[in-house]
Structure formats: C-alpha cells, structure tokens
C-alpha cells in the first residue's frame with residue numbers, strides 16, 4: 604500500500620563564503636582531496652577573571668595569493684617561514 608506523505612519543500616540554503624582580498628576569488632579551503640587554508644590575522648585585547656574583550660584584524664587571503672603575494676613580501680622583510688608537516 605502506498606501512503607502519500609506531506610510534501611516537504613526544502614528550505615532555501617544559504618551559506619557564507621569568503622573572498623580573497625587580493626584576487627577577489629571565492630576562497631575554497633577544502634575541495635575534493637585538497638586542503639588550501641591560509642590566514643592573516645592579529646588578535647589583541649584584554650583578559651581578566653571577570654571577562655575581557657578583543658579586536659581581531661583579518662585579511663582574507665586564498666592559499667595561492669598567500670604563496671604568490673604574501674610570502675615574498677614578508678620574506679622580503681628578512682623573515683623566513685617555517686614549515687610544519689602534519690599526517691592525519
């Protein structure tokens with residue numbers, strides 16, 4: 604016997620996304636089997652036992668721009684990036 608159920612219409616799906624501040628492309632940190640995460644930020648604030656506050660300065664950057672634009676500038680200041688490997 605076939606029973607008809609209530610017709611369910613999917614709710615509109617809305618997702619947030621970030622774009623790279625350098626190239627304006629949508630940042631896709633995970634796609635298929637690839638991980639491409641990059642970040643540039645600085646958080647400053649105060650912290651007391653009863654609470655605190657902070658402000659974070661953030662530049663949204665894709666991994667390609669991080670490699671091609673950010674690293675050369677920072678290494679041009681005489682700083683070398685260290686690399687950490689992770690197996691999981």
Ligand SMILES: [Zn+2]
Nearest residue numbers: 623626665668
């Ligand atoms: Zn970019």
